[in-house]
Amino acid sequence: xxxxxxxxxxxxxxxxxxxxxxxxxxxxxxxxxxxxxxxxxxxxxxxxxxxxxxxxxxxxxxxxxxxxxxxxxxxxxxxxxxxxxxxxxxxxxxxxxxxxxxxxxxxxxx
Amino acid sequence: xxxxxxxxxxxxxxxxxxxxxxxxxxxxxxxxxxxxxxxxxxxxxxxxxxxxxxxxxxxxxxxxxxxxxxxxxxxxxxxxxxxxxxxxxxxxxxxxxxxxxxxxxxxxxxxxx
Numbered sequence: 001x002x003x004x005x006x007x008x009x010x011x012x013x014x015x016x017x018x019x020x021x022x023x024x025x026x027x028x029x030x031x032x033x034x035x036x037x038x039x040x041x042x043x044x045x046x047x048x049x050x051x052x053x054x055x056x057x058x059x060x061x062x063x064x065x066x067x068x069x070x071x072x073x074x075x076x077x078x079x080x081x082x083x084x085x086x087x088x089x090x091x092x093x094x095x096x097x098x099x100x101x102x103x104x105x106x107x108x109x110x
Numbered sequence: 111x112x113x114x115x116x117x118x119x120x121x122x123x124x125x126x127x128x129x130x131x132x133x134x135x136x137x138x139x140x141x142x143x144x145x146x147x148x149x150x151x152x153x154x155x156x157x158x159x160x161x162x163x164x165x166x167x168x169x170x171x172x173x174x175x176x177x178x179x180x181x182x183x184x185x186x187x188x189x190x191x192x193x194x195x196x197x198x199x200x201x202x203x204x205x206x207x208x209x210x211x212x213x214x215x216x217x218x219x220x221x222x223x
Binding site (some may be wrong): 010033036041042043045046049089091096097098099100101102103 | 203213215217
């Protein structure tokens with residue numbers, strides 16, 4: 001029969017627009033969260049992190065929001081550029097173990 | 111600075127053969143992780159080491175998989191015998207401490223025919 005892979009959410013945005021990528025995590029005991037970016041043929045690369053005692057953290061063009069009540073994480077990318085096109089993963093860490101979400105494919109149209 | 115170095119980048123082998131993947135972590139990092147990435151399951155943690163000691167190997171699929179870290183600068187992931195369902199990209203990552211940012215290698219793409 002036909003194999004079925006993960007159905008990755010996709011987000012398509014126009015260059016210059018803001019992007020919001022969402023992630024639901026599962027373990028309420030997770031104490032550290034990271035967003036990674038993976039380009040084709042490469043390993044995931046760190047973008048930004050946030051600890052469980054924070055609800056917002058800003059970097060250069062990126063902001064991460066953490067809502068522990070509903071176990072939700074989001075990544076906001078300002079002024080999205082073609083180079084931002086990639087798969088984005090959130091990861092939750094508990095007791096030294098990082099568990100990755102399924103990923104969201106971001107496509108930026110020039 | 112050199113990042114995490116993995117070899118081989120690509121490996122094609124036949125079912126039943128032994129496969130050994132290698133990883134050199136970033137110097138000074140004391141935690142090392144092996145992940146497997148497939149379309150079916152995404153990124154799965156197989157095993158991780160802290161100070162060269164295996165801490166959690168609950169993600170290792172079965173006895174055909176084994177991993178070692180004989181010293182702080184080298185780790186191997188071995189599959190014996192390999193099967194077609196082992197086809198995947200295997201990533202090694204290292205970090206400073208167990209809760210830090212993970213630095214990934216470029217991955218080893220394994221195809222088992």
